[in-house]
Amino acid sequence: SRRKRSSARSSGGKRRYESGDMKAAAAGGAKFAVELRDVRKSFGKTEIIRGANLAVHPGERVAIIGPNGAGKSTLFNLISGRFGSSSGDILLHGQKIDGLKPYEITRLGLARSFQVSNLFTRLSVFENLRCAVLWSLGYKYAFWKFLADLHDANDRAEEVMEMLKLEKRRDVLAMNLTYAEQRALEIGITIAGGAGVILLDEPTAGMSRSETARFVNLIREVTAGKTLLTVEHDMGVVFGLADKIAVLVYGEVIAFDTPERVRANERVQEAYLGSVLAEQQAEAAQARAAGH
Numbered sequence: 001s002r003r004k005r006s007s008a009r010s011s012g013g014k015r016r017y018e019s020g021d022m023k024a025a026a027a028g029g030a031k032f033a034v035e036l037r038d039v040r041k042s043f044g045k046t047e048i049i050r051g052a053n054l055a056v057h058p059g060e061r062v063a064i065i066g067p068n069g070a071g072k073s074t075l076f077n078l079i080s081g082r083f084g085s086s087s088g089d090i091l092l093h094g095q096k097i098d099g100l101k102p103y104e105i106t107r108l109g110l111a112r113s114f115q116v117s118n119l120f121t122r123l124s125v126f127e128n129l130r131c132a133v134l135w136s137l138g139y140k141y142a143f144w145k146f147l148a149d150l151h152d153a154n155d156r157a158e159e160v161m162e163m164l165k166l167e168k169r170r171d172v173l174a175m176n177l178t179y180a181e182q183r184a185l186e187i188g189i190t191i192a193g194g195a196g197v198i199l200l201d202e203p204t205a206g207m208s209r210s211e212t213a214r215f216v217n218l219i220r221e222v223t224a225g226k227t228l229l230t231v232e233h234d235m236g237v238v239f240g241l242a243d244k245i246a247v248l249v250y251g252e253v254i255a256f257d258t259p260e261r262v263r264a265n266e267r268v269q270e271a272y273l274g275s276v277l278a279e280q281q282a283e284a285a286q287a288r289a290a291g292h
Contacts, residue, residue, distance in 0.1 A: 030094030136193025
């Protein structure tokens, strides 16, 4: 295989894609991978995030849930640097990142996917992954460089492709993939740079139940050992994937605990979870009835 053939090469740049993990380790005694301290965000006179507090340990998988308009996407935009906070502190491995640009935060070891697939549709699966790796390795455009000779980038792209189980689709254009395959490729692009903290925004949206079940297993596999924050509406995914759940209601984190304790939390039941679970159970019952 390509990876075996490359093993005899010198390791000069081969592991550079792990910069995010190395920087996380270099942060030393940082207790939390991601920490929010009384974070607020206003648009004009409207306050969307109202003093959010959150502390995520390294390696934890955290699902952020809440009703529509609760501020979940805004919170992700704040953490990833797309929005600046109005006040409060956002820390990545103990280092303040509020005020940094998205690419600066990415280089510190945080990567994010979005609700809508953001792929190079006219490039193949392998080429999409290699683009992500090239950027993370710091390669710049140079007409005298042949991509086939960039062994560290090619090896990493092959490795991620195998993790995604897309080897047989290697040379297929992204536009010709199934929806689930496109979402898998999107996650591959997110993790390709070796970031230690991964943000996934509604990764299973639009998938069938069987696709969702397979995709949850894939997410669990490819993010093993990493810190994961995900926004998700499917409670089956939330309870099957998350170590902890943060419940965001009207811009405030009203609960942050294990799935069992969040499920039993009366305040969460009143504010959100009871109605959502009832709605999803009703939808499942309707689907079963339609199948008979």
